[in-house]
Amino acid sequence: MFPFEHIISIDKKSNITLYNQIAFCIINAIQNGTLKAGTPLPGSRKLAKILNVHRKTVITAYEELNAQDWITIIPKKQACVSEHIPILQPQKWNSLKSSISYDNNFNLPLKITNKHIDETKTENIPDIIIDDGHPDVRLSPIDELLKTYRSYTSKRHTIKNAHLGTEQGTLKLREEMVQYLSETRGLNISADNILITHGAQMSIYLTSRLLLDSHTNIIVGKPGYPVANKAFEKTGSNLTEVTVDEHGIDTDAIEVLCKKKKITAVYVIPHHHYPTTVTLSVDRRIKLLELSKQYNFAIIEDDYDYDYHYTSSPYLPLASGNHEGNVIYIGSFSKILDPSLRIGFMVAPKNFIVQCTSLRKVIDVGGDGYMQNALASLIKGGELKRHLKKAKKTYQQRRDFLDNLLKEKLAPYISYTLPTGGMAIWIKLNANLSVEKLISNPKLKVLRIDKKQNAFRFGFASMDEKELEQTIDFLQSEFKK
Amino acid sequence: MFPFEHIISIDKKSNITLYNQIAFCIINAIQNGTLKAGTPLPGSRKLAKILNVHRKTVITAYEELNAQDWITIIPKKQACVSEHIPILQPQKWNSLKSSISYDNNFNLPLKITNKHIDETKTENIPDIIIDDGHPDVRLSPIDELLKTYRSYTSKRHTIKNAHLGTEQGTLKLREEMVQYLSETRGLNISADNILITHGAQMSIYLTSRLLLDSHTNIIVGKPGYPVANKAFEKTGSNLTEVTVDEHGIDTDAIEVLCKKKKITAVYVIPHHHYPTTVTLSVDRRIKLLELSKQYNFAIIEDDYDYDYHYTSSPYLPLASGNHEGNVIYIGSFSKILDPSLRIGFMVAPKNFIVQCTSLRKVIDVGGDGYMQNALASLIKGGELKRHLKKAKKTYQQRRDFLDNLLKEKLAPYISYTLPTGGMAIWIKLNANLSVEKLISNPKLKVLRIDKKQNAFRFGFASMDEKELEQTIDFLQSEFKK
Incomplete structure (x- = not known):
């Protein structure tokens, strides 16, 4: 008999269950070739004795290994390492030995390339x-959200609900947001005016693909938000930077530019401009809306930081003001709950949302319907507000x-x-x-x-x-x- | 005193907690104007008596309402409906009455438009x-996944971990997948060859944006997968359809086309072609790889259905065969767990992945790091395999x-x-x-x-x-x- 006591080491104080520890050790031994295909395993009674654990623990470990195809259990007989261990279990369709598949570079020309890429090094987590x-x-109501999420994956009705309309966002979430955006931002809209995205950036990307190309001009703040600027640049559009001072973006400078050339859009972050954190002042808000009407440009209002204004109530969005439909309002729950929770939204006229939704479907089909419906419950129940x-x-x-x-x-x-x-x-x-x-x-x-x-x-x-x-x-x- | 017994109706058999029922009724009454700002609420003892509930239930309801700013509690005195009820709480920056914000259409020209849009009607869920x-x-290990997810949102270390490298996918998931793809698909790769996306479609979109433009030709199957075709069309590329018969896409027809014009890419679904479900045969697989080398085109291998092959083991991917790097392999966990769980992946040479990652960051920054790490644990623990x-x-x-x-x-x-x-x-x-x-x-x-x-x-x-x-x-x- 194989010396199993040497390949299985268990730690009764570990958080990992004993049966999982045993299973992991046996998988390891199979993977590194110590245990060969067909090798018989000791009976559960025997191994339990060797390892000084309950026999049921060994049985559970064996069942797990069997379920994962690492071993075969012959009822009332013995357990053996599978003859066909999972490594390379699939059928070969080519008798040639596989070459090392991805040693080569991709060697066809690329249509878009970015020469200055900061490759993310994630090898070490800095202190x-x-x-x-x-x-x-740690402050976010994630437990509540995930509890609701789980409950939605178990019932036929809520499963159906989560799978319908995810390209625009589930109807349940969009309807909840109509109420929410009215209460918090004075936005007077219907569910048709809302698209749920994977966060503010996706709203920016969709908008830029719809509005911009190499024949257009867009105005952005300086200093500005580089990731948004990249989305604008990728369309070939010509970016003009306008200084952001302590009152926000300089609307007089925007006016001068409008007189000189056709401006298609202005990108603003009215609450706490990125990166300098200033708030767009009241008079500039009014001026910007007036200019938008006069020179017929779109305002891309990235209001990701609306909910956190300390010294007073926040200012109502440009989008809730007096405009003729050319304001695209962008917000995000990722900034409220966690950046990893990819739920953002955009508000715009219905005809614009319809085109955005069509493009979004091509990009990634849709979002996570369970998460969206769980978020809707969180809003409805008041937990989000709290x-x-x-x-x-x-x-x-x-x-x-x-x-x-x-x-x-x-x-x-x-x-x-x-x-x-x-x-x-x-x-x-x-x-x-x-x-x-x-x-x-x-x-x-x-x-x-x-x-x-x-x-x-x-x-x-x-x-x-x-x-x-x-x-x-x-x-x-x-x-x- | 206001007749509270008429506006608060509670159902002790409901799943909703009693205090929430009370809170909802009061919110409703505030929202529809029945309860005006400043209206005093009955003391908790009194309301408890009226409603025949425990006093603590009323106190909890009041605390909830206070937390959400619907009411104000003056300690040891009384609770009142807030003077500043949350509706339109934010500061106005414009003295003009808001126009009905989004009644107008967006009236600037759009650069991309899709004239044939099937608007999703989600008003009624069909039987x-x-x-x-x-x-x-209902079969998927979602409980396990979400339990792990929750645990990752509570510790500083796992929070950090979930926020690093999400544009390419967390390192933890990519490393786990190196092992997983080796065991299940014979792919010999490193974590640099993997990009985690929001599902197969996003991999298709990224690939098409990188490879195609209006000067290129791409071959797709007929009948084919319309959502993928749309992504190819949006680049301006010229799509040529090649018949898919009972052995998969007709590789002889591909060869004829290659002799006539420069082909940039061929899109194939080797396991269970969409929509007709046929499997690409062994000889055609070999032929396709040979043609790819001879005519220098990329193979976009959409193998979303790899894991479910019943009559035999599945065929190893083209990507694990003898090629020179021009195979882009696309897969998805959405098809294994649930379409709402938006996790897919692509495998390609490192230089291709680097460019894809750069584009992906501009589209939506990154994915859900907690979900990715929870999935990594699911793979590591063997639950996915099981x-x-x-x-x-x-x-x-x-x-x-x-x-x-x-x-x-x-x-x-x-x-x-x-x-x-x-x-x-x-x-x-x-x-x-x-x-x-x-x-x-x-x-x-x-x-x-x-x-x-x-x-x-x-x-x-x-x-x-x-x-x-x-x-x-x-x-x-x-x-x-």
Whole structure:
């Protein structure tokens, strides 16, 4: 008999169930060739004795291995390693030995290429990650959401419901959002005006593909949101940057441009401009809408940060103002719950939404209907509103806590303006320090830096007070070097 | 005192908690104007007596309403409807009354338009939905998946992990898939060769944007998969259809075309061609790979149905054969678990994956990292393999059950070839019947019909035996009409 006590090591204190530990060890031994096809396994009674576990544990392990095809159990006889172990179980259709399939490069010409790609290195998780304004998923009602999700995957009716209309978003979620957007943003719309996407970026991508090509001009803020700008650039459109000062994008400069050339669209982030966090002022909002009518351009209103405004209520969206339909309003639940939860939305006239939906279907068919319906329940039950109220309070506290820490520990090194809302502070380093040098430390990852401005975004919402302190202490020690 | 007993009706047998019922009734009354701002609410003791519930239930309801800003609680005094009820709580920035925001059409010219849009009507859920080959989510290990998902949203470390590298797919999932694709498909690759997408369609879209434009030719099967064809068409590429017979796509016809004009890519569905369900034969597989080398075209291998082959083991993918890197392999977990779970993948040379990832980031930033990592755990723990084994057995039984039903009840009306795998049967109606007439019944929705062939796809995998019987009985009564 094979010395099983040497290949199976179990740890009774581990979180992994005993039977799984046993099964894993046997799979490992099969995979690395220690246990060959056909090798008999000891009877459950015997192995239980060897390993000093209950016999039922061994039986469960064997059943698991059998279910996964690693072993064969002959009833009332013995268990053996499968004759056809799962590795390379499929039928070969070519008698030639497979070449090493993907050693070669793809060698046909590509129609789109991006020469400056920052390849993401994800090999090591840095100790400290400063994101650019993520919510704290630990505060989000994810348990509630997933509980509802699970319940929807078990009943014929709710399954049907989740599979219908996912290219535009389930009707249940869109109807819930009509009410929600009316209450929170004064938007007077119907479910036909809404498209559910995988987040704000997909709304931006769809809009840009519909509106822009190489014969068009679009105005964006400077500094701006690079991922949105890339979507605009990919259409071949000509981007013109307009300065964003402490009141938001400079609408006078937009007017000057409109007089010079045909502008197709203006991209604005009215609540807490990315990356500098300023809010678009009232008079500029009014001016922008007027210009849009006068010069007939579309406003792409990316209002991802609407829900987190601390010093006052947020401003109603441009989309809820006096316009003639050419405002495309973009928002996201990823910023409310978690960036990994890919649910965003866009609001526009029905004819625009119809075309967007048609394009979206070609891109990826549709979204996760269960998640959308679970989110609809969360909105209907009031949990989302309650969460927003709680999160807003917490994030404001964290902003103020960070403000104090910055003053106390980093004052000699940096400058910043405390934002009136949002989840990040835009921090400029003093001239004698370099943001490039800062991020060269492998222990630190900063999601959004600006080399020209020698600045970075400090997303504070995702960190609790202890984590904020650790991060600031780390930065202090870096700056002192 | 306001007659609260008339606006609050509770049902002690309902699944909704009592406090939520009370809260909903009060919200409703505020929303429809019955309860005005500032209206005092009865003390908890008093309301509890009126409604004959425990006082704590009323307190919880009031706390909920307070948390959502519907009411204000003055400690040790009274609860009142908020002075600033949440409706239109945000700051107005424009003194003008909002116009009805989205009554107007969008009136700028669009760069892409699709004139033939089937608008999805989701108002009524039909009694009977025949999908085009969905898995049965009730069999899928969704509970396991969501349990792991939840656990990943509570720890700093697993949260970090889920947020890194999502544009290409988390490293954890890609590494797990290297092993998985080796074991199940003989693919010899590294994590750099994999991109995680929102399903097979997104892989098709990305590939088509990278490979095709108006100067290129692509070959597709006839009849074919319309959603993929649309993605190819949107690039401006010229589509040439090649007949798919009982052995798959006609490779001799492909050779003839290659001699006539430069072919950039061939799109194939080797396991159970959509919609006709045939499997690409061994000799055609070899021929196709040879042609790809000789005429230097890319093979887009959409192998979404690989895991469900009943009569034998499936054939190894073209991608695992002898090629020089120009095979793009596309697969999907949406077909294994549920179409709403948007996780697919593509395998290609690293340089191709890098460009795809860059484009994908612009489209929608990335996927759901928690879901990806939970899926990785499911693969690692063997649950996925076990599920596949069980599902394959069940679907084969359902196929055979349906086969018997069709013979017994629909033989006079239809013809079909039983597929050797997959989740659907391609059913042709006899000439005296019309598939168009069939789907005109609002009680029935059929996801994929072909008017020319007078045929439809009957997805059997998502229905249990009872549901299959109901559906066949329904069809029989329709045909008899």
